[in-house]
Amino acid sequence: MNLASTDTASGRNAGRATAEPVLSVNDLVVTYYTDLGRARALDKVSFTLKAGTKMGMVGESGSGKSTLALAMMRMIKPPGRIEGGNVWVGGTDLQALSEEDMRKARLSKIAYIPQGAMNSLNPVMRVGAQMVDAIKSHLRGESASAINDRCVWALKSVDLDPSVFHMYPHELSGGMKQRVCIAIGILLRPEVIIADEPTSALDVVTQRQVMETIDKVQDEINSAVILIGHDMGLMAQTMDHVAVMYAGRLVELATVREMFTSPKHPYSQALISSLPTLDNKGQFKGIPGLAPSLLRLPTGCAFHPRCPLASDRSRTEKPKVNVLPGGQLVACHLYDQGN
Amino acid sequence: MNFKLIAKRLSFLVLVIWAASTIVFFVPRLSPRNAIRERFAELARSGGFAPGDIEKLIANMNQQFGLDKPLLEQYWTYLGNIVRMDFGYSLNRYPATVTDIISQALPWTFFLLLVTTILSFIIGNLLGAVSAWPKAPRWLRSIATPFVLLTGVPPVIMGVLLLFFIGFRMKLLPLGGAYSIGVVPNWSLDFALDLLRHQLLPGLALILGSVGGWVLSMRGMGVTIQGEDYVNFAEHKGLTGGRIFRDYYLRNTLLPQVTGLALALGTVITSAIIVEGLFGLPGLGTVLNNAIRANDFPVIYGIVLFITIAIAVLMAVLEFIYPLLDPRVRNQ
Numbered sequence: 001m002n003l004a005s006t007d008t009a010s011g012r013n014a015g016r017a018t019a020e021p022v023l024s025v026n027d028l029v030v031t032y033y034t035d036l037g038r039a040r041a042l043d044k045v046s047f048t049l050k051a052g053t054k055m056g057m058v059g060e061s062g063s064g065k066s067t068l069a070l071a072m073m074r075m076i077k078p079p080g081r082i083e084g085g086n087v088w089v090g091g092t093d094l095q096a097l098s099e100e101d102m103r104k105a106r107l108s109k110i111a112y113i114p115q116g117a118m119n120s121l122n123p124v125m126r127v128g129a130q131m132v133d134a135i136k137s138h139l140r141g142e143s144a145s146a147i148n149d150r151c152v153w154a155l156k157s158v159d160l161d162p163s164v165f166h167m168y169p170h171e172l173s174g175g176m177k178q179r180v181c182i183a184i185g186i187l188l189r190p191e192v193i194i195a196d197e198p199t200s201a202l203d204v205v206t207q208r209q210v211m212e213t214i215d216k217v218q219d220e221i222n223s224a225v226i227l228i229g230h231d232m233g234l235m236a237q238t239m240d241h242v243a244v245m246y247a248g249r250l251v252e253l254a255t256v257r258e259m260f261t262s263p264k265h266p267y268s269q270a271l272i273s274s275l276p277t278l279d280n281k282g283q284f285k286g287i288p289g290l291a292p293s294l295l296r297l298p299t300g301c302a303f304h305p306r307c308p309l310a311s312d313r314s315r316t317e318k319p320k321v322n323v324l325p326g327g328q329l330v331a332c333h334l335y336d337q338g339n
Numbered sequence: 340m341n342f343k344l345i346a347k348r349l350s351f352l353v354l355v356i357w358a359a360s361t362i363v364f365f366v367p368r369l370s371p372r373n374a375i376r377e378r379f380a381e382l383a384r385s386g387g388f389a390p391g392d393i394e395k396l397i398a399n400m401n402q403q404f405g406l407d408k409p410l411l412e413q414y415w416t417y418l419g420n421i422v423r424m425d426f427g428y429s430l431n432r433y434p435a436t437v438t439d440i441i442s443q444a445l446p447w448t449f450f451l452l453l454v455t456t457i458l459s460f461i462i463g464n465l466l467g468a469v470s471a472w473p474k475a476p477r478w479l480r481s482i483a484t485p486f487v488l489l490t491g492v493p494p495v496i497m498g499v500l501l502l503f504f505i506g507f508r509m510k511l512l513p514l515g516g517a518y519s520i521g522v523v524p525n526w527s528l529d530f531a532l533d534l535l536r537h538q539l540l541p542g543l544a545l546i547l548g549s550v551g552g553w554v555l556s557m558r559g560m561g562v563t564i565q566g567e568d569y570v571n572f573a574e575h576k577g578l579t580g581g582r583i584f585r586d587y588y589l590r591n592t593l594l595p596q597v598t599g600l601a602l603a604l605g606t607v608i609t610s611a612i613i614v615e616g617l618f619g620l621p622g623l624g625t626v627l628n629n630a631i632r633a634n635d636f637p638v639i640y641g642i643v644l645f646i647t648i649a650i651a652v653l654m655a656v657l658e659f660i661y662p663l664l665d666p667r668v669r670n671q
Binding site for chain 2: 073075077103104105106107108111112114115118119120121122123124125133134137138168170181184
């Protein structure tokens with residue numbers, strides 16, 4: 001948990017990142033039509049990510065992190081609906097694809113590593129069969145030996161023995177299952193990998209190993225990685241950028257260094273100052289209040305009832321996303337031009 | 340699968356058969372009725388015998404069937420006979436042996452049950468699986484509903500309704516019997532078709548009555564499994580819908596259904612007995628029914644025991660098949 005390792009991690013990847021963003025999400029809107037009313041789970045979320053970079057995404061439960069991941073995969077199920085915006089992956093607009101083309105894009109362009117890895121593998125199929133069917137449904141003409149090579153490469157990349165290929169999921173430990181899921185995710189060398197809390201069900205030692213695996217694999221195939229999670233310490237150690245979500249909006253996006261040294265949005269500031277530090281023993285500082293219900297969002301800025309810096313404008317007008325000189329994105333009236 | 344497991348399972352099978360045969364031996368003997376006495380009393384009523392002769396005859400018959408020996412001795416002889424699959428003679432249709440009677444009746448019941456059970460298992464589970472699959476077309480998902488409604492109708496009532504409308508009013512299919520009257524059984528195609536026509540209504544009665552049960556339990560399982568992480572992840576992997584349905588969804592929903600099949604075997608036979616009687620098929624059900632009315636001990640023993648053994652063996656077979664379907668139970 002030292003800052004030096006953070007620096008080397010981001011420095012190494014920054015060097016490899018290309019100028020052109022490989023992922024670009026623009027004004028993505030998702031609404032769930034529930035019996036109790038409309039819930040806007042994603043409200044015009046926009047960001048870009050370059051190849052070879054890692055972005056952590058944090059926020060309270062219900063802030064829209066997983067919805068964002070599902071929307072990028074175009075896997076929002078009724079009663080949810082993607083109502084606007086688009087997702088570009090390496091020059092392809094995913095929203096414009098047909099169902100069949102989107103199926104082919106999953107895993108080959110944009111891969112998803114699931115949250116509940118414990119239960120994400122089919123218990124009645126061997127690990128190998130679950131890797132092979134993924135390859136076969138994308139690469140029709142691939143020869144048997146090429147498929148086999150690909151599986152062995154993927155398993156080795158996540159530090160698993162190739163013999164895992166012949167095993168059943170129940171014969172693997174939790175960490176191994178999570179590695180298998182990562183191996184499946186990288187099979188087709190996708191440009192974007194979304195990992196939805198890949199370490200939340202694991203113990204801290206295994207968490208660290210899994211994160212190192214993701215790191216190593218990303219180095220190898222140079223894709224952009226989005227990691228969804230709650231663990232700020234993990235983010236600080238392994239990510240290049242951190243995005244903070246609140247009530248369906250992206251409220252701040254900054255590099256790890258900026259986020260941890262000078263967070264701009266009052267919610268990010270509260271989040272960072274709630275983290276325990278070594279020098280500052282004693283009481284934990286929480287954020288007063290609760291995350292709002294998406295069915296009854298406060299007017300103006302959704303955070304204003306809990307915000308110590310809220311102004312009259314916060315109560316009436318929804319803040320737009322400001323781009324600060326350093327490239328940091330902040331959705332807060334405090335940083336509106338002229339303020 | 341290891342040897343120890345097989346040995347364990349087989350010894351359990353023997354235990355079940357022993358327990359069943361013991362129950363089958365003692366329970367009819369608790370009844371105050373006496374098949375031999377009743378038989379002669381009936382003969383006496385229709386004229387011929389003096390009461391004194393009857394007592395002599397009864398004693399003679401009891402001796403012949405070994406019924407005069409102490410109960411425990413009878414029991415030992417009985418167990419020994421069972422090991423040799425020898426259930427003795429029918430009291431009512433002497434000198435036919437019980438084994439003869441069973442082997443004549445068995446094919447009728449066996450094929451009717453085998454075909455209807457397999458068909459209703461396949462149809463019911465497919466309909467149930469499809470009805471819980473959100474991506475299936477709406478019309479396909481709603482086919483299952485009428486079958487579910489039919490579950491409430493007992494096979495007998497279903498049989499009567501089918502007989503009345505299809506057999507009696509529309510005259511499409513024969514009203515009963517195993518084959519047309521006056522036809523001599525032979526190996527021709529005509530005879531095979533005749534047999535089939537006679538089996539259609541009883542088969543339909545059994546299938547319509549049991550498909551709904553499979554639909555309901557499968558739909559319940561389906562709703563659970565389609566929310567599982569691995570089905571979701573399969574979609575994230577970009578698999579085609581058909582492959583997800585077959586390998587990720589259907590294979591997992593079927594596991595408890597196979598257990599259900601083992602449990603259903605008993606009820607299947609019960610309803611077959613009633614339906615056979617209704618349609619006048621010369622199967623085990625009809626024979627058992629007649630034997631109970633005539634208090635024909637050996638035949639009752641024989642058939643009940645035979646059914647018990649058949650179910651126990653089938654369940655053991657299913658238990659051996661199950662590890663092939665679910666790798667998780669393989670090493671236990």
